[in-house]
Amino acid sequence: MDSNSLHDFYFDRYQRYKAAADMIYDFQDRSPSMKxxxxxxxxxxxxxxxxxHTVxxxxxxxxxxxxxxxxSDRYFDMAVAMDVLEHVPPSERAFFIREISRVSRLGFILAFPIASAAETEDFVLELTGSVWLAEHKRYGLPEPDEIEALLREMGFSFIRRPNxxxxxxxxxxxLMHGTEKPMRIKISSFFNRHFYELENGEPAYRYIYLCTKSDKGN
Structure with a gap:
């Protein structure tokens, strides 16, 4: 799939996938082809x-x-969990992070909508009735300070990027709510091509973390 076709993905998916892929490409000099x-x-x-890479x-x-x-432990070179943590009950989030770190040899990427976006999410939920956002409200959006403290406690260093x-x-x-698929694709394609590079800043909807093992895979 060429880069022009990638632009056709729904804007919210494109934003996180493109940012995470860029972080992996920055990291990949340790392993040119990763699982x-x-x-x-x-x-x-x-x-x-x-x-x-093999995904x-x-x-x-x-x-x-x-x-x-x-x-098994370290079975994959890396693991990614994008917009998943907010669907995990708070009591299970530490276990979830330990599991994705356990199976990754070099490190992992963790991305999630952050707690400060909750009021905006509630507004969008009220107007759209999104089932995904309803589950976010049920479990609560992760608080970055809490997740970062947990990562440090587990012995990880990390790079954090707003997304x-x-x-x-x-x-x-x-804008997307209620529009037909062809129109959603057209809007997303234009937005992704022209504005993606401007969108990775504060105030952010999500944070993306590249978390690395303390032994750096050695």
Missing amino acids: ILDIGSFDNTFAAFLPE MPYDRIIDSAQGGLPY ACLPSWMAMML
């Missing part, structure tokens, strides 16, 4: 952004009651 686990993926879209989707629930991921400027995210979500 990557994409947690929460239902259609393996992220693979289109990483054609040089495996995983769409099952990860929690302590079900025993975690069915892979999806909150006012633009709100406007685009409302």
